[in-house]
Amino acid sequence: MMGDVRALPARRKVGYTLEAPFYTDPEILKLDLDLIFGRHWIFVGVEPEIAEPGDCLTVDIGPHAIVVTRDDDMALNAFHNVCRHRGARLIEERHSNVGRVVCPYHQWTYGLDGALLFAGHMPKGFDKSCHGLKTVHVRSLAGLIFVCLADEPPADFAAMEQAMTPYLAPHDIAHCKVAHSEDIIEPGNWKLTMENNRECYHCSGAHPELTKSIFAEGFGFKPVGAAAEASAARFHALVDTLHGEWENIGVASREIDHLADCVTGYRTERLPLEDAGESETLDTRVACRKLLGGLTQKRLGALSFWTQPNSWHHFMSDHIVTFAVFPITAETALLRTTWLVHQDAVEGIDYEKDNLIAVWHATNAQDSSLVGKASDGVRTSGYQPGPYSPDTEGLVEKFCVWYVDRLKAGLAA
Amino acid sequence: MMGDVRALPARRKVGYTLEAPFYTDPEILKLDLDLIFGRHWIFVGVEPEIAEPGDCLTVDIGPHAIVVTRDDDMALNAFHNVCRHRGARLIEERHSNVGRVVCPYHQWTYGLDGALLFAGHMPKGFDKSCHGLKTVHVRSLAGLIFVCLADEPPADFAAMEQAMTPYLAPHDIAHCKVAHSEDIIEPGNWKLTMENNRECYHCSGAHPELTKSIFAEGFGFKPVGAAAEASAARFHALVDTLHGEWENIGVASREIDHLADCVTGYRTERLPLEDAGESETLDTRVACRKLLGGLTQKRLGALSFWTQPNSWHHFMSDHIVTFAVFPITAETALLRTTWLVHQDAVEGIDYEKDNLIAVWHATNAQDSSLVGKASDGVRTSGYQPGPYSPDTEGLVEKFCVWYVDRLKAGLAA
């Protein structure tokens, strides 16, 4: 299309949207799947999805078919979801529970740790130990499951884990249950979905439900002009006050931003909600009467936790919403949203599902439409990279910086 | 598939259909969109579609997304339909009316002349004048709207305009209205649709409705054999007589053919209709009682106006039918047909829509089926270019000559 796509990362113009092939070219998608999704820690789900021994969670990321299992010792393992005999896919369903993993084609049989236990009709001398399932690295960060397909995964996951645990631990993901899950096929490249998430510039025009609780001044907003500065000053005073109160009761809250300066890039901050709000709901009150973990205070704002390249999460006192993005084609992506509540909460008594999911169900649909409009435009001959607003799109720029840096590092290796 | 597709134009065999990749190869389609549709005057619609200030007409041609607007001074403007900020598509609908063009993503706002009027959150020093919509050349030829995406459009549009105005002006397109519009996805490359249009060899076998009014002897027909020569002689005598009569009343009629010898290739001729017919209808009588412009005579034959690369038009005393072809994929194309009548004609009183569209609605469907059969064949391994009939397919040959010449010129540039 325009020569060697491998030359594109080097010429990326700082502060501007990416060139069109990054959003449209199947060759770039292959690079993304290989160098980004194949070599970094990718968020794939939450521990409550595989709570019991034998539970399996499959996830497909382009050519990567992965199964995460919980074994009888409650440890997590992850494997390529493909038989070592004739290459058949082993586990079809997203969620299942098995004693052993039996291939549906010729019944080769593996343990939950991936070891080949049985293979019929093989000759003497066949070494089962050389034909176990190929492993994938897996880590749980306070209940959020990440996998890495690289031989040697980025080592700085440990630093993120250490820093983030005080933020996430109070929400006690391990004792949550999945209240609802929703998959959307977004009509654009996965990076358009991520970039859309990394700014709230569009919120006031697009998200009437979300802006009932979310302050537009969060998420890296920097004011321009006297009125905006005064409004932002009031917001930041509120943030400072609440950060102090929350940290006093053991709920870590202050901003950490390693979006662009770590291989395992991430950012977090706990932000107050509008109208002295408790949760990201239509009436800004908690959606679930039973609070998470040992929490007793409803008004804990919303903790944002973002990871590069593919996830974001909102943690409130009463529920959690996690988002994972997976490329499908160069111009489509899967957005998987999961709502979590306390495992003892009872639907219809402690929470109503419609109320729980109302804000983000609506917001996802609005964002998907915007991603589609962006995708429709960036594929046209009239598109050229445009300027980000330093005031409100600085974190989008950090996503692009991280992405291009990681692509360059991968290409250089 | 067969080496460098860029070598194909040079080896085109005169008088024969094109080699298969011209009809099937996505690389050739890219060349077509770049060198043919990106550098020539392309017919996109008619002025009655954007009659009022603020009216917008969008058209998508492969990667080219264009919006034509009428501004408050009634001037036509055309732009790339993509925001200069994050690249979102600006206007979704084919037809709309707006005061200003507001991007749905972050509300960047443009005037109907394309100037950037508002962009929120941008820093001091941001120059709005550098971020207006990118312009596209636009011209109206007596109410037929043409756009050109090239920086410097072919200059010979002016010559076509001067030559054609006496032919088109009597039909007064500006005071017409759209009575009906129909889009067909044709199952073949856009050139198969054009080639099918450029001969009436297939008419007798394929178009029972159309041949009620159209003489097969028109459209470049040259007779072979005594019987055909006698029939053609009678036809041409009739043509000569009527051309004289029509030109006497100020209705230009004689053949002009610059299909293959101009960058802005075109051809025109006003032809009599069978059975002393008035219009291209099932009974060959006018479909609309209210004649176009100031016309008073029903029997004015049918004026054919063809433009390279993508349009043809039939002008009768009572109505106009225009056809535009746009590539979709290498093996599909959009055929857009628009029927126009006098703006004061009232449906149900002056004309019945079913009667108005009957001939070309049926003919389009028949042609689409033939295009599909050609497409099904040319993609097979048994296909090889076959000979055109010099007698009845000479204008198809001219289409191919123009196309290959323009491709060669573009590749050489």
Add this chain to the structure above:
Amino acid sequence: MMGDVRALPARRKVGYTLEAPFYTDPEILKLDLDLIFGRHWIFVGVEPEIAEPGDCLTVDIGPHAIVVTRDDDMALNAFHNVCRHRGARLIEERHSNVGRVVCPYHQWTYGLDGALLFAGHMPKGFDKSCHGLKTVHVRSLAGLIFVCLADEPPADFAAMEQAMTPYLAPHDIAHCKVAHSEDIIEPGNWKLTMENNRECYHCSGAHPELTKSIFAEGFGFKPVGAAAEASAARFHALVDTLHGEWENIGVASREIDHLADCVTGYRTERLPLEDAGESETLDTRVACRKLLGGLTQKRLGALSFWTQPNSWHHFMSDHIVTFAVFPITAETALLRTTWLVHQDAVEGIDYEKDNLIAVWHATNAQDSSLVGKASDGVRTSGYQPGPYSPDTEGLVEKFCVWYVDRLKAGLAA
């Protein structure tokens, strides 16, 4: 994807499944269609499909569109199904009967022998004899129709014909009729469908209906271990006894295996059926009271006849099932199954169609699902070629050897 796909055949590892691109890469599919399907004898149908003069059978194999006709002298002819004028597809339907072949576009007209009989509007000097339909080689092997697109088809078809005629002749295909035909789009590369057919390792786990009649010990099975050896010994003793009995009554039965050592590779063997069975039916009894040809004995086992690259056939005393595989895309294939009974058998009296097709209708669906699982796995990044069982997958290995050898020969030519 992984450099030059043309390097892949040379590095194929003996005894292992093929590398992923053989099952997924459109470039390999092109090689397959050119070098395998374009240069070998391909099974396309049976003579009862074109029993009468003027009968036509079309078959589409990737870019190859072929029509087989029976002419007035009852001879078979085959042609590229594309007009020599503008390249239109000539015959649309799979089965039709025509006096002459008339192009639907401009009515060029051909005889059943492919000669151009009529072309309108062509100038003096136009040589019809240079514009006949392009021929395709066609042969009938005892009623099974094979075509070859190569200029010089493999000469060893004659050897196969000589060897196989005694096996097939007793079933008298020419006097059969088609009782049912079924097309399945298999969700995998055509080679996955073939490989699945070339072993019965998966039968016990996948095919409850088929294993009522078929012995798993057939089809190249070699036992491992004392129990399997004893069971296999009993089976082979039965085979030897029955081969003797059948050959005594003129029904050739003994194994011939040229799967991997002939350009026109094939294999045959007549095998007994379980439970002293007569036919591949749910109750192992004949499905049709009227036996084939002059056969009088119901219990003739099932004759397997396999051809490289794309067919297999089961011949019983009462009916025949033939299978043809055609690539569609790199990851889909058409499986065409045809059930034949004696031409005088009457549905509802001599046979019930549901009973006739029950076993293979179910087995096809099961195999299609397995092909899908294999296809889902081999396209993943975790797939690597796995080891065939020498005991039960030796004939799959022979398919791979034949395929890779023929690809190498084609690439070298």
